[in-house]
Amino acid sequence: MANEKIGVMTFERLPNEIVLECLEYLNALDIFYSFNQLNNRFDQLIRTIPLHINGEFASKSIFDQFCLRMLLDPTIKHQISSINLSGDPTCYQIRSFLSFVSLDELPSLRSITLTRLEKSDASKFISILPNLSNLRYLHLIEPTSDVKWGSTFLPISNSIESLLPALFHFRSLTHLTLSNCSCFDLSHLLEYAPMLNYVNCHQLSFHSRWSYWFSNFNNHKAVYLKKMSLTGFFAPFEYIEILTKQTPNLTNLTISSVVNTDIVDADRWQSLITSSLSRLKVFKFSFEFLFYDNDVSNIIDKYDHFQNDFWLKEHRWYTEYSYEEDRAKIYTVPLGAFSFILSTQLTAGGYSNTLPKISNKFDNINILTIYHPDVPNKSKYYFPNVKELKLNFCDVEQNQNVPILTGSQHVQSLKSIVNLSHVTYLEVVHNPELDIVHLLINMFQEARQLSRLCINSHHISVLLESSPLYKHLKTLRRLCIASYPTCFTNVAVMKKFCRIFSGLEYLSCGVKETNHSLVLLRQLRNLSLLVIEFEIYENRIDSITLENELREMNALFRIEHNVTARGNGIVSHRTYLRLFFEHLNPVLFQWTFLFASVDPDTVNNIGLLPSEYNFQLGKSPSERNLSEFHWLIIRSFLYVTINALLKSFSTFLSSILSIQWRTRLIIYLHSFYFKQQRFYHMLHHSTSSDEKQTVDNPDERITQDVDSLCRSLSTITPLLLVSPFTIAFYIYRVWKVTGYYGPLGIVVYFFLWTGINRICISAVSRTIFRQNIFEVFHLYDHLTTLELVQKIGETIFVIGYLIFCFNQLNDTASDVAIIASNTHRVQSFIECMKNNSVDRFETQIEEDVLHHDEVLLIRNLSYTLPNNEQMMLMNNLNLTLYPQQRLLITGGSGVGKTSLFRVLHSLWPTKSNGLFSYKPDQAYLLPQRPYFTNCSLYDELRYPHVDRYIGQTQIEQLLNEWKLSHVLNCVQGDVYQCSKQLWQDLLSSGEIQRLSFIRLLLRLTSNEPPRVNLIFLDEITSSVDVRTEMSIYSCLIDQNLTMISIGHHESLRQYHQLELELFENGNYIIRNI
Incomplete structure (x- = not known):
């Protein structure tokens, strides 16, 4: 501990210049996790350096904390110089990062590395690309074919043509990395980005467009290109000859080719x-090339x-x-590649003995695949920097020329050709006869950094029975298990697996039943990602049931279905489940329990101090010992100080525990409350006679009741856990002093306090008192006066404190009553939300009945007020709308115009067997009173598609166009800053309607599928002037949409083709305008 303190002090004494230079080598995520809010000096230093964000193997919680910090402190955006993010299922960092910040908000961004860019994120990224004027390095990387996580990602080669126009806008790009592209596209990349200094293409493909490109070759010279790497070259030699005409100043060329004799x-x-x-x-x-015979x-x-x-x-x-x-x-030599395959059949040759010896031939190899460690000519191979080691022993037993080794012999043989100290990832596939236990034991001893493991499913049962491996398996952070066949045969095996692999943060495996995935989720406390494959040959799993259970657990998840065919003709339906979650840290609860349990011991020592003082002060002057008295004073000070600290820490941790419980419970209730339109039904149907569908004050239940519940629960939980041990301890102490009558009398006194007559209690007390007096004559005859005084003081304390413990436990009854009351209110709220699912309505949107030329179809639609079935609002409405038709709904107040929209959106039920049909994902509702809160203008305009990106420039242009530029003044010109008041209080109703219309325009102009083709407009121009109304409807007509409008203004008729006029008692007329 002393050395650690000296290290910290030494680092803090370093001058700022050296500290800044050190920080520039660190990941921005680690910098802010370690130094933010440490002290004022470091707070200032970390906000002056360029930040490099590297999401590779980053903890999801640390990554999210940094994104949140960046959102709260926008100045951090100006520091970000490079980002390295992944779109794979190990957190979906690209999507998560873009949800917090847009790349064009990072003015200092010079380098971008994106791995596994998903299709849904690609269009957004390409649209932002032209705005990144300072970008110099761009790396778009796809996963290799042996990655185990599996998903649907953007093939970079399919998007090069859409990428080229974006590249044209920032011709200062100097470094570019692509996973794959064609010869044709690479040539054009050199033209669109003339300042390129470095190009790396992992796979250069060759296809039919070669002849066209060959005949229409553009002799553009990439004069700045110095270094080019083509690590997967599949084109003929002629292409190299033509390509080099574009790169006359090339100084560094790396090229690798597979099965290409021509080159x-x-x-x-x-x-x-x-x-x-x-x-x-x-x-x-x-x-590499083929040779025969x-x-x-x-x-x-x-x-x-x-x-x-x-x-x-x-x-x-x-x-x-x-x-x-x-x-x-x-x-x-040395090899320029990063991966190497070493097999038993490999024979090396060449390299004359007269040439200088090269000792670093394999220094660049980070990924090594070995088919057997006992390879011939071992002296020619040594790999000092391997990080990923793959042992593929599929045919060892079948090859008679290769010796069969035990697990420990494997590792010893590996050490002669591989430096195992750098290995972080180990993959062991095939060969079920392999001695996996001894192999892993020896590997963990040699490879101290090993934290990722990929093994076959049949290995798991062996590992679970090998106790010497348990301590090593707990250190693993990532585990990939071959999903077929599954290794989890029952729940007992899964629970044992979770105990042994308790440190896992990422797990990929296969299970048989849906409930097995929930067992893994609950048992593995540190998981950030769980990828599960269900493989069923007949029917797919009931994903709806699984989704409901996961939502109940407040887990973020994705379910993907994949259909593959096996060689024997069996079609395999595979369902992938990806779960992202963070469990409550059990360490906090353990510390709370620890402080609460240590507290009674310090109280006991403090309670005995008076008797010790009496004993010391009662001695004669000749018997007094000053050193003993000083030591008593020191102990008194220590006990009181420790007790004060323990109580403070216990209260502090209980408060944190309360906050965490409250956070999780409120998030769960919110996610439940704002789904399936439950909040609408619970608020608007509050007068329903069905008590299962209504509760009073839902907002109060989510806030105040949850707060009271969590506070009370966090207060009494430590007490209830510790009280039995405390009471047992003091019963033992009282028994030693008074015999069994003392504890028995106190227990009887406590339990009969509220139920037995006070006379009976008095009699018991007198009996105990007489018994104690009688025992005094026999128990304490051997004690001196001083010792007797000390004993009396001790007895008074332990008996009094035991009674206090019982009374304290009794006093918790009021807290338990509060918890019971709050629990009942929260539980009834949850039950009400379950009963208010839209599933209880018989109304369903029947998309299948639509013809290809129909946008909206209504047949025999009737409905009433939900709470008054006698009041008919619509009687047998029949209506069909086709593309680009515009319908105006008119009628007096209270005849049911807005009610029709509520029915069409499944907010209200219908009567009889009426139906309506349209495509909800292609429809948009613009209400008369739009929903605006006090969040940022950026989020307001994205609602309800909050994962969609909108550029600040685009927002400012629309605000200026619709005469709302002054709205930016409410947030000091920053669209990302939250408003201090509700927007309804800051803006007039006309301004709110125009702002809502901008929200619609942003959705209509978005390139994200599906495109909106049907809009419902509920008096959206009721608070604007005629000129603005004309501008709004003219803009909508230009979009070639199908519109349904509600309005009273006569001026609206000119923008519509049909009119639906509603009357009382459900009557209506449809006519042409």
Whole structure:
């Protein structure tokens, strides 16, 4: 502990210049997690440096905390210089980040790295791209084929054409990385981004457009391009010859090709480098090709052409060759690739002994796949920097030439070719006969950083029975289990698995039943992501039931269905479930219990202090010991101080516990309350006679009742947990002093306090008193006066404190009553919400009955007031609307115009067997009184599609166009700043209606599917002038929409084609205008 304190002090004494230089090497997420609000100095320092956000392997909670901090402190946005985010299911960082901030709000952003960009995020990202004027580095990366998480992501090659116009807007881009693209697209990228200095394409494909590109080659020169890496080259050699005409100043070229004999031509490469790449200094390649009939001479012949003076003396480009079965490879050393496959059939050769020895041939290899560690020619291989190790032992037992090793022998053999100290990921596949237990035990001992593991499902049962592995398995953070067949046969096995793998943050596996996924969710306390695959051959799982259960648990999730065919003709229906959640930290509860349990012991020591003082002060002067008295004073001070601190900490932790419980409960109630229109039914049907469908004051139940419940519960929970132990301890202490009559009398006294006559209690008390007097003559004859005084003081305290404990427990009855009352109100609220699901309405939107040329279909629709079935509002309405038709609904007040909209949106039920049909996801309702709160203008305009991105420039343009630019003054010109008052209080009704119309325009102009083609307008111009009304409806007509409007103004008729006039008693007329 002392060393740690010295380290902290030394770091704080460093000058600001050195501290700033150190911080620039750290991840922004870690910087703010560690130093934010530490002290004023660090608060200022971390807000002056460029921030680099790297989401790789970042904790979801830390990532979300940083995003929230960035939202609360907008100045952080100006510091962000680079971002590295992933869209894969290990948190969906791209989507989460963009929900907090738009990339064009980061003025200092120079580098973007996005892995697994989903289709839903791609269009948003491409639309933002032209606004990033300072961007220099762009890396769009797809996952490799062996990634185990699985999802539907954007194929980068399919979006290059849409990316090119965006690149044209910031021609200063200098670094670009793409997962894959075509030859045609790469050539055009060099034209659209002429300032490129570095290009990396992980896979360069070749297709039918090659001939067109070849004949229409654009001789544009990328004169700034210095470094190019084509790590997956599938094009013919002619393409390289043409491409190099665009890159005359290239100094560094890395290229790898698979199964392409045409490109393994040393003479042709020498001619190309001499004529077109005269400035090339670094050339790294790996050429793989096929050879037949074990004709090694053909390999040596190709290799020898790379051994002349041009390669070895002029450029010092040294090469080796290797071959196995029907494949051969010629490559430069050291290797430029990041991955390598080492098999038992691999034979290496070449590299003359007369050339200088190269010891770092495999330094760049981070991902290594080994088919057997006991490979021939071990001395030629050593991999010092491997981070991901994959052991693929599928055919070891079938190969008679390869020795079978035990698990420990495997690791010992691996150590001779791999530096295991850097390994963080281990994958062990195939070979069920492998000694997995001893392999992992030895691997954990050698690979201290190992935290990610991928194994087969049949390995799990073995690991669960191996107790020596338990301590190592608890350290794992990520686990991927081959999902077929599932390793979880029953719930008992799953619970044991959760106990052993208790540290998991990410888990991917397969289960048989839906309830098994819920067991994993509840038992694994540290999980941030759970990916589950259900594999059922006949019918898909009942995902609706599963979704309802997950919503009850307040979990964020995604369910994806995938249908695949196996070789035997069986069709496999796979359902993937992804869960994102954060459990309540049990450490907080444990500390609360610890402080509450230690407190009675300190109280006991404090209570005995008076008797010790009496004993010390009662001694004669000759017997007094000053050192003992001083020690008593010191102990008194320590006990009182510790007791005060314990009580303070216990109260503090109980308050935090109350806040966490309250947060989780309120989030759960909110997520339930604002779904399926429950809040509408509970607020507007409050006069219903059905008590199961109504409750009083829903808002009060969510806020005040939950607050009171959590406060009371957090107050008495430690007391109820600790009281039995405290009472048992003091019963023992009283028994030692008074015998069994003392505890018995106190217990009887406590339990009979409210139920037995006081006379009986008095009799019991007198009996106990007489018994104690009688025992005094026998129990304390051997004690001196001083000792007797001390004993009396101790007895008074322990008896008194035991009675106090019982009374304290009795006093909790009032708190329990409060908890019971609040629990009843909250539970009745939850039951009411369940009963108010829209499922209880018979009305359903029948989309299947629509013809392709119909937008809205209504047949025999009748309805009344929900609470007064005698008041008919509509009687057998029949109506059909086609694309671009515009209907105006008119009528007197109270005839049911707005009620029709409520019925069409399933807010009110219908009578008889009437039906209506339209596509809800393509419809939009603009109410007369729009819903606006006090949140930011940005969020108000995105509602109800809060995950949609809107640029600030676009918002400002629309506000100016509709004469609402002054609205920005309410938030000091910042659309992301929350309003201090409700927007209804700040703006007039006409301004609110115009702002609501801007919300509709943003939805109509959005490129996100599905496109709106039907809009319901409920008196949206009732508070604006005629000119504004004309502008609004003219704008809507230009959108070629189908419109249904409610209005009283005669001026509205000119914008519509049909009129539906409503009368009392449910009568109506439909006519042309």
